[in-house]
Amino acid sequence: MRSFSIFPVTINFDNYVREDAARAYYWPFSSRPNLSVLTNSFLNRIVWKTGATTDSTNLVIASSVEVTFANGTVGVVGATQEVVVSAGALKTPGILELSEIGNPTILSQNGIHALANLPTVGENLQDQITTTIGADGVETVADAVTNNISQYAQRVSAASGNTMKNMDLQTLFNVQYDLIFKQKIPRRLVFKTVATAFIAQAEYRSHKRLPVAEQETLPGYTAVPEGASDDVWKQWLVTHYRSNFHPIGTAAMMPRDIGGVVDVNHTVYGTAKVRLADASALLFQVCGHLVSTLYVEAERVADVIKSQSPLF
Incomplete structure (x- = not known):
């Protein structure tokens, strides 16, 4: 099967196989006398x-x-x-x-x-979740983030038993803020919080961005009613979270x-x-x-x- 994608892929088109670490870094050198691999160890x-x-x-x-x-x-x-x-x-x-x-x-x-x-x-464990959201008004999001950095740092510090210090986390979060909002690096995987849920609500429930959508199936108005509070969205998010294994x-x-x-x-x-x-x-x-x-x-x-x- 052949197709087109805007995303880079690890395909060796000469041999038409998917490249991986073994093909690129092990197999070409596996006969070296100074290299041994112990499998199932x-x-x-x-x-x-x-x-x-x-x-x-x-x-x-x-x-x-x-x-x-x-x-x-x-x-x-x-x-x-x-x-x-x-x-x-x-x-x-x-x-x-x-x-x-x-x-x-x-x-x-x-x-x-x-x-x-x-x-x-x-x-300091961090992961991604599989969620794709589009939204306008990045400046508004930036304001919300910068106004809450100290609160984010306090929560993360408390979650680690203060092993990661509040002020150190604020320094790191400010570095991320500058990279995302000032240097404009890609920001697709930044906001995975209740704020994301509100963006999703505005995007999908208005149907302005998805004219082909006929009915919301997830989370649905029974689980998350129109105008739901932060706590309702949070409860739904934490019970439906799936790791992206990164x-x-x-x-x-x-x-x-x-x-x-x-x-x-x-x-x-x-x-x-x-x-x-x-x-x-x-x-x-x-x-x-x-x-x-x-x-x-x-x-x-x-x-x-x-x-x-x-x-x-």
């Missing part, structure tokens, strides 16, 4: 050098990783250069915590001693003193020879699918490793 934790820290930098140094192999046995794979964790925004924080990296309060509750104090490991931010790249987990070289703060290369390091949600952004991130990490390694 699971990383349990990072193992640290005996003595835990160096004398000069006070960093915990990775020496190997503990793995459960496909046959069920558990063993250790040495890391003479470094460990790059790329398990995704949901799994990577768990690996760090099992490796004694994270919030000391949470770790101690589970019998784990924190070697590196990083309270925001596993915090989680990010759980080990974010930003300064350590405002909640960062990795630095600009993707090195985990407080460690040596450990980097992250996945969506957990992304600080802000992106407007679209994550795949192209993550390919760029992975290639950048590869460039950084090559620039710093004596092997290249």
Whole structure:
């Protein structure tokens, strides 16, 4: 089947197949003698050098990783250069915590001693929801957002048990505000709140934008009556929310003193020879699918490793 689309797609038109990470980054190099792939195996934790820290930098140094192999046995794979964790925004924080990296309060509750104090490991989770809305009056929306940034920050901070500080969140939200409303980056996936529901109500229930629509089926006037309050819309939204399965931010790249987990070289703060290369390091949600952004991130990490390694 052939068709047309205004959106970029990862298609190799010479071979007429959908490209993926394996086709682009593994299969062309799978015969290299210095490359091994262990399938159906699971990383349990990072193992640290005996003595835990160096004398000069006070960093915990990775020496190997503990793995459960496909046959069920558990063993250790040495890391003479470094460990790059790329398990995704949901799994990577768990690996760090099992490796004694994270919030000391949470770790101690589970019998784990924190070697590196990083309270925001596993915090700051962001996702997308599958909702497409069109609306005029962006300036009005901008005013509403800027007037409520402090309130948004307060709510998010409270939801994380104040692990993410109110003032730090306001700083980050103001960065997003400037990108969206002043620099005019794409804003398709910005507003997923009760405000979105009111835009949807104005758009769809007026039928001005959809002249072919005959009857609203979702949410319907029984579930959400005409002129419904914020609380009614909120209740409907939270019970009908569906993840778009694009989680990010759980080990974010930003300064350590405002909640960062990795630095600009993707090195985990407080460690040596450990980097992250996945969506957990992304600080802000992106407007679209994550795949192209993550390919760029992975290639950048590869460039950084090559620039710093004596092997290249």
